[in-house]
Amino acid sequence: MRPMHGTAIIHPMEHQRRSAARLSQNSDTEDTDHIVRLLAPRLAYFAGVARTEHVTRAAQELQVPQSTLSRALVRLERDLGVDLFARHGRTVSLTPAGRTFLASVERALAEVGRAAESVRADADPASGKVAFGFLHTMGSETVPGLIRAFRADHPRVRFSLVQNYGEAMLEGLRAGELDLCLTSPVPDAPDLVARRLDEQRLRLVVPDDHRLAGRKRVRLAEAADEAFVTLEPGYGLRRITDALCAEAGFKPRVAFEGEEAETLRGLVAAGLGVALLPPPAVARPGVVELTVTGQRAVREIGVAWLDGHPDTAPVAAFKRFLLGRRGQLLPR
Numbered sequence: 001m002r003p004m005h006g007t008a009i010i011h012p013m014e015h016q017r018r019s020a021a022r023l024s025q026n027s028d029t030e031d032t033d034h035i036v037r038l039l040a041p042r043l044a045y046f047a048g049v050a051r052t053e054h055v056t057r058a059a060q061e062l063q064v065p066q067s068t069l070s071r072a073l074v075r076l077e078r079d080l081g082v083d084l085f086a087r088h089g090r091t092v093s094l095t096p097a098g099r100t101f102l103a104s105v106e107r108a109l110a111e112v113g114r115a116a117e118s119v120r121a122d123a124d125p126a127s128g129k130v131a132f133g134f135l136h137t138m139g140s141e142t143v144p145g146l147i148r149a150f151r152a153d154h155p156r157v158r159f160s161l162v163q164n165y166g167e168a169m170l171e172g173l174r175a176g177e178l179d180l181c182l183t184s185p186v187p188d189a190p191d192l193v194a195r196r197l198d199e200q201r202l203r204l205v206v207p208d209d210h211r212l213a214g215r216k217r218v219r220l221a222e223a224a225d226e227a228f229v230t231l232e233p234g235y236g237l238r239r240i241t242d243a244l245c246a247e248a249g250f251k252p253r254v255a256f257e258g259e260e261a262e263t264l265r266g267l268v269a270a271g272l273g274v275a276l277l278p279p280p281a282v283a284r285p286g287v288v289e290l291t292v293t294g295q296r297a298v299r300e301i302g303v304a305w306l307d308g309h310p311d312t313a314p315v316a317a318f319k320r321f322l323l324g325r326r327g328q329l330l331p332r
Contacts, residue, residue, distance in 0.1 A: 041072065042072045042073075042075070042076045043105050043108060043109060044062070044109060045058070045062060045064070045069050045072045045073060045076075046072075046073065046076055046084065046101070046102070046105060047102065047105050047106060047109060048061060048062045048069075049069070049073060049085070049092060050084075050085075050094055050098065050102050053091055053092055053093055053094075054090060054091050054092070055069060055070060055073075055090065055092065056090060073085065080101075082095075082097045082101075083095050083097065083098075084097060084098035084101055085098055122312065122314075123312040123313060123314070124313070124314070125313035125314060125317075126154075126156050126157070127156040127157065127158065128157060128158070128312055128313060128314035128315075129157070129158045129159070129160060129314065130157060130158070130159050130160070130179055130180065130314050130315050130318045131159075131160040131162070131177065131178045131179045131180075132159055132160070132161055132162070132178070132179065132180055132181070132182075132318070133161075133162040133163070133164060133169040133172055133173075133178045133180070133181035133182070133183075134161070134162075134163060134169075134181060134182040134183075135163070135164075135165070135166065135182060135183060135184060135236070135301075136163050136164075136165075136259070136260050136261065137237075137261045137278055138182055138301075139163050140281040140282075141281040141331055142182075142329065142330055142331065143161070143182070145331070146321075146322070146325070146329070147159060149321075150317075150318060150321045154314070154317060154318075157314045157317070157318070162177075162178060162181075165231070165234060165235045165236065165259070166183040166184060166185070166187070166235065166236040167234050167235075167236075169181040169183055169304075170183070170187055170189070170192065170304065173192065173304060173305060173306045174191065174306060176306075176309075179305065179311070179312075179315045179318075180303055180304070180305050180315065180318065180319060180322070181303070181304055181305075182197075182301060182302070182303055182322075182329075183236065183301070183302060183303075183304055184200075184236045184237070184240075184299045184300055184301050184302070185236050185239065185240065185299065185300055185302075186300050186301075186302030186304070187302070187304050190307075191306065191307055192304050192305070192306060192307055193304065193305055193306075193307045194302045194303065194304040195302055195303055195304075195323060195326075196300055196301075196302045196326075197301055197302055197303055197322065197323075197325060197326050197327075197329045198300075198301045198325075198326070198327060198328070198329035198330045199298045199299065199300045199301065200278040200279065200298060200299050200301065200330060201278075201279070201291070201292075201297065201298050202240070202244070202276045202277060202278055202292065202297045202298060202299060203276070203277060203278075203279065203289040203290055203291060203292065203297075204218055204220065204223060204274060204275075204276060204289075204290045204292055205264075205265060205268050205274060205275045205276070205277050205287050205288070205289050205290075206223075206268065206274045206287065206288050206290065207268055207269060207270075207271045207274075207286065207287060207288075208269075208285075208286055208287060208288050209271070210274070210288070212288075212290060213288040215290055216290065216291060217290060217291045217292075217293045218290045218291070218292060218293070219248070219292070219293055219294040220244060220245065220247075220248040220276075220292050220294070220295065220297065221248040221249055221250065221294070223274055224245075224248070224249070224250035225253075226253070226273065226274045227253055227254075227255035227272070227273035227274070228241070228245075228252040228253060228254050228255065228273050228274060228275060228276075229254075229255060229256040229257075229258065229264045229267045229268060229272060229273040229274070229275045230252065230254055230256075230257055230258075230264070230275065230276075231257065231258060231259065231260075231261070231264070232257045232258065232259060233257075235259075236299070237261070237276075237277075237278075237299060238257075240276070240299050241275075241276045244276065244292075244295065244297055247295055248294075248295065255272060255273045256272055256273060261277050261278065261280075262280065262284070264277060265277065265280065265284045265287055266284075268286075268287050269284065269285070269286030269287050270286075276292075276297065277289075278299065301329060301330065303319070303322045303323070305319065
């Protein structure tokens with residue numbers, strides 16, 4: 001094969017393709033060294049011969065036919081354009097180029113071994129890992145409760161938890177950084193699968209000395225002249241706030257923008273505006289939370305994942321758990 005831009009293109013042998021197929025079927029019982037040989041056979045073959053300095057003994061240790069091993073070494077040297085071994089009958093010795101190559105190959109094989117151990121550990125049904133994203137407003141109560149309930153039946157499953165706003169989490173799904181996320185609004189995108197799980201009623205939060213503070217219910221239009229504190233553009237709750245205000249016949253006059261709902265409550269308590277927010281985990285002094293009437297002031301919460309993306313056993317189990325909590329996801 002002719003090199004391109006100074007780099008040899010090495011095509012895998014048929015033996016490598018067959019071995020890769022066996023890897024997916026038997027990975028639960030294969031040890032790390034065997035996985036390395038399946039993932040990178042020619043490099044592993046080279047390292048084995050370099051260690052024994054004997055093709056026959058190396059073939060026996062690697063459990064491959066001697067002819068396969070010999071052909072792999074010849075092809076490796078041909079693709080590299082360098083002699084890695086000096087042949088002395090049935091024995092071999094490394095050339096200077098071979099010694100240089102061996103140091104890098106051993107590091108590469110060790111890294112492959114560590115990577116194989118890591119991904120197998122993450123996929124383990126009993127103790128694997130779930131990369132789970134969720135909204136900031138669900139971090140103090142909802143998500144801890146969900147994980148506690150799930151781990152009652154899966155006590156060793158590990159979680160990588162990411163708090164972020166909706167669009168950032170959807171990008172995390174697309175980038176392979178997240179397995180699942182809880183978000184709002186429920187996304188509608190061709191590359192994602194999303195399921196509605198629950199909804200939260202939003203409240204108009206006002207300072208406790210506000211003109212509306214003595215009320216229990218309010219129409220959102222009654223706050224048309226108020227300054228609003230909101231999440232930044234791009235946050236799902238900001239889009240919902242803008243849409244509800246538009247439905248009520250006005251555009252909110254935004255005085256402050258933030259990234260976290262409880263910070264907004266603090267700004268409301270300081271008298272800097274009013275806000276549309278989901279219920280707090282713990283009641284906040286200095287504010288009054290009013291039920292919004294006259295329109296459906298809610299935000300839907302859903303779970304999303306990348307369409308066509310295969311699930312590991314722990315991810316599949318947690319997905320089933322979440323889907324089984326429809327209508328019961330949020331504390332009442």
